[in-house]
């Protein structure tokens with residue numbers, strides 16, 4: 001899947017990041033979510049058009065965070081954690097503006113990105129949507145995003161292994177669309193996952 005335009009958009013907006021590693025991590029997370037989302041969509045029987053849309057949305061799902069680069073990444077020691085988390089919660093909505101301005105993205109892709117932090121039981125953000133109210137692609141992104149975050153190194157913790165990440169997600173299964181979650185599990189334990197595991201290992205080795 002060619003995501004060159006999306007990489008360029010991240011590159012342009014990523015100039016606001018002062019730490020090079022943050023930009024590398026941003027690319028890597030987007031690529032892992034994108035790949036997992038496409039494999040999950042295929043497992044669910046979705047067509048080429050949908051797979052293309054979910055690939056793009058996966059790559060750009062956190063683009064709104066780059067609008068908040070100063071607050072989210074460094075230069076903000078004087079910002080309280082609670083305030084920072086309030087800003088972080090704005091990133092799905094900010095993503096809408098970025099993509100509308102680009103003019104190259106369908107309303108479908110935009111709706112997936114705008115809702116990628118909504119939980120199936122209504123506990124997510126920004127709109128507390130529930131169940132089928134959440135766009136289908138956003139429900140796919142939710143599962144792939146949480147998994148990708150758990151299996152990645154973070155500044156404050158080491159990456160969890162795949163099995164541990166899956167167990168942790170089962171504990172919070174109310175957050176996910178069960179049909180999608182089961183398809184996702186099939187992907188994780190399929191041979192297609194080998195390439196994703198390599199991407200994860202490469203990102204964690206840096």
Ligand SMILES: [Fe+2]
Nearest residue numbers: 061062116117
């Ligand atoms: Fe996000």
